[in-house]
Amino acid sequence: MSKVPVSFEWLSGCSGCELAVVDMHEKLLRILDAVEIVRLPILMDMKGYPKAALGIITGGLRTEHDIHCLHEMRKSCDRLLAFGVCSVYGGPQGSGYAHTLAELEDASYRTNPTTRTTFVPDQGVPKLLDGVRPIDSEVQVDLYLPGCPPHPYYVFEALSAVVEGREPEFGPQNVCYRCDRKMVHTDVTKLRRIHEGAMEADKCFLSQGVLCMGSATLDRCLAPCPTRGAPCTGCAGPSENVVLEPNRDLRTEIADRMSRITKIPREAIVREMELRSKTYYAYAMASPVFRQKPTFLLRKWISGAAS
Ligand code: SF4
Ligand code: SF4
Ligand code: SF4
Known part of the structure; x- marks a missing residue:
């Protein structure tokens, strides 16, 4: 039986999701009996976007380069899986919505005692978006696996389901x-x-x-x-x-x-x-679903905390 080609792309995220793949340990060997990983940033050196039956996206959209890479993956993969809470909802970077982009740049560069720059780098680095976004704000997504990162138990079940051509056995339990x-x-x-x-x-x-x-x-x-x-x-x-x-x-x-x-x-x-909303709301704050809820008051709550 020919192996199922699977391709990964790493957008703006911390790489913990890639570690969750490796953390399957010996179960990863069982997956590799049926799957050929054709691209996996961090863990293998591969340029370009080979054709794949499944594309797995980790990280959210924070830069224009992320958007470019996501579209390349959508074109080269039959199905896309949003892997990890960054990809599904925007992830912890969502707490940035409590501030303007200028405030974030100030804190990271101009007023940061360890960098002490008078400018924000704009050469040779991708342009930042106004805020982080989940990947389905840009392309169609076929499967979702939240988690920060998802536990290897769920990663194995998701990949096994893809290989076996069935739906993953995930429940709605909290x-x-x-x-x-x-x-x-x-x-x-x-x-x-x-x-x-x-x-x-x-x-x-x-x-x-x-x-x-x-x-x-x-x-x-x-x-x-x-x-x-x-x-x-x-x-x-x-x-x-x-x-x-x-x-x-x-x-x-x-x-x-x-x-x-x-x-x-x-x-x-x-x-x-x-x-303490930066903690409790951060993970899904970038999702349009959440911004329709009272989370639009996040900046007001934060300023209340400072006073
Ligand atoms: S979901 Fe969590 S582990 Fe995965 S890239 Fe985002 S912050 Fe890292
Ligand atoms: S118990 Fe809560 S904080 Fe801990 S890994 Fe699970 S979802 Fe995250
Ligand atoms: S709310 Fe209580 S029962 Fe639920 S995860 Fe927290 S400690 Fe456990």
């Missing part, structure tokens, strides 16, 4: 589905941060007054954070109900749930999420 902590009613009256005192290992963070995004986050990670003692910050991207229902938002989802199981006022939880 991170709580994989977390053993018990969500119980408590008399906790105040929010607190994870470093402010010892936490109970078997009790849900929300029950203990600590924000955790697990119940509003799609499981594409197997919940490594809450099972190892850290609350979820939502890096895999929002759960399906938050994405698909216009009136649902991360603040209200978490605040409704947390205020029901504790004695913390709902308004206090909403306000805390607004003040």
Whole structure:
């Protein structure tokens, strides 16, 4: 049987998604029995865009060069898979929407004590877009695999499904589905941060007054954070109900749930999420789906945090 040609392209991202491919370990060898990787930046040296049955895009659109590369991939690949939360939603660079491009350039170059440049480089570097964008804002995308990065378990299932010509067996479960902590009613009256005192290992963070995004986050990670003692910050991207229902938002989802199981006022939880919105909204902020929600207030929330 001839192997399925698969091509990768790395746009504006951190390369953690490529590491997730390697992190399949011996399962990668099983994939390579059926797949020929014809292009994979970071892990192999290949110029040009060979024809492929599947194109896998990591990273989001942050520069004009990213747009050029994405179109080359769309032309050379039968199907495109948006791989990782950067590609699907824009990724953590979305927190840049809390500032103007000029402010970001100032912070990176003109007022940065380590670079101390009086100018922003514009020669030999691709031009920045106004903000990061998900890849489906530019081309048609056939498959989506969010996660930051997606867990190798899901990467293997996605590639196996492509090889076998079937749909991947991915459910709509959120991170709580994989977390053993018990969500119980408590008399906790105040929010607190994870470093402010010892936490109970078997009790849900929300029950203990600590924000955790697990119940509003799609499981594409197997919940490594809450099972190892850290609350979820939502890096895999929002759960399906938050994405698909216009009136649902991360603040209200978490605040409704947390205020029901504790004695913390709902308004206090909403306000805390607004003040830390660069963390909780960053991953999907660049998605048009999210900018139709109250996230357009992000700059107002951030300026409130500074005052
Ligand atoms: S999704 Fe996460 S791991 Fe992948 S490129 Fe973006 S920031 Fe890196
Ligand atoms: S909210 Fe967080 S700690 Fe609580 S069950 Fe869900 S993932 Fe676990
Ligand atoms: S922050 Fe949440 S979504 Fe991201 S890896 Fe941890 S548990 Fe998963």
